[in-house]
Amino acid sequence: GAGVSQSPSNKVTEKGKDVELRCDPISGHTALYWYRQSLGQGLEFLIYFQGNSAPDKSGLPSDRFSAERTGGSVSTLTIQRTQQEDSAVYLCASSIGVEHEQYFGPGTRLTVT
Amino acid sequence: GDSVTQMEGPVTLSEEAFLTINCTYTATGYPSLFWYVQYPGEGLQLLLKATKADDKGSNKGFEATYRKETTSFHLEKGSVQVSDSAVYFCALINRQGGKLIFGQGTELSVKP
Numbered sequence: 001g002a003g004v005s006q007s008p009s010n011k012v013t014e015k016g017k018d019v020e021l022r023c024d025p026i027s028g029h030t031a032l033y034w035y036r037q038s039l040g041q042g043l044e045f046l047i048y049f050q051g052n053s054a055p056d057k058s059g060l061p062s063d064r065f066s067a068e069r070t071g072g073s074v075s076t077l078t079i080q081r082t083q084q085e086d087s088a089v090y091l092c093a094s095s096i097g098v099e100h101e102q103y104f105g106p107g108t109r110l111t112v113t
Numbered sequence: 114g115d116s117v118t119q120m121e122g123p124v125t126l127s128e129e130a131f132l133t134i135n136c137t138y139t140a141t142g143y144p145s146l147f148w149y150v151q152y153p154g155e156g157l158q159l160l161l162k163a164t165k166a167d168d169k170g171s172n173k174g175f176e177a178t179y180r181k182e183t184t185s186f187h188l189e190k191g192s193v194q195v196s197d198s199a200v201y202f203c204a205l206i207n208r209q210g211g212k213l214i215f216g217q218g219t220e221l222s223v224k225p
Contacts, residue, residue, distance in 0.1 A: 059212070097210070098209075102213055104156050
């Protein structure tokens, strides 16, 4: 079946602009996760959803970052007023339940100029 | 808090050599343990998992055993191939579920 998909695959934006990153999880997966991968910080957890609610958003770096999930499916990660330090690969993952293995999408490479 | 520590890379091996990548963890309770692999230019793929003590996860010739007494989950392969060149990440999820906690990753380079 189809895996986790993310769009866009690449995004170049100017400092100060807002960006939206999209994630489509595997059908039937109730849990959805956002991570960030950057050279200096490795793999960092941002937020996860169980259904449409977010029990843990402790990894969001600042209030410029927000995420939502609707219909228990698609999720959007929004970064407002982007900064150069936001440049990274943003990874989305989904799982059948919160204790189970997570399957990752290909990521969105964000470059802030 | 929970954490994962991996041996530092890069690790460079000749084809058909034996591979070990060390991974130790700190966690409350009994986490599930995972190895993920990231091939050049690709996303993260689940390689193998173990959910309780003494479980052995295996896939594609790779193995790792959940050792509670030493809080370890070392990755091994008897004979590596050039195609195994990638970055390998050890990770855990604690029993409350939710986020994966990753080690820093170990880059493996296999030379013909």
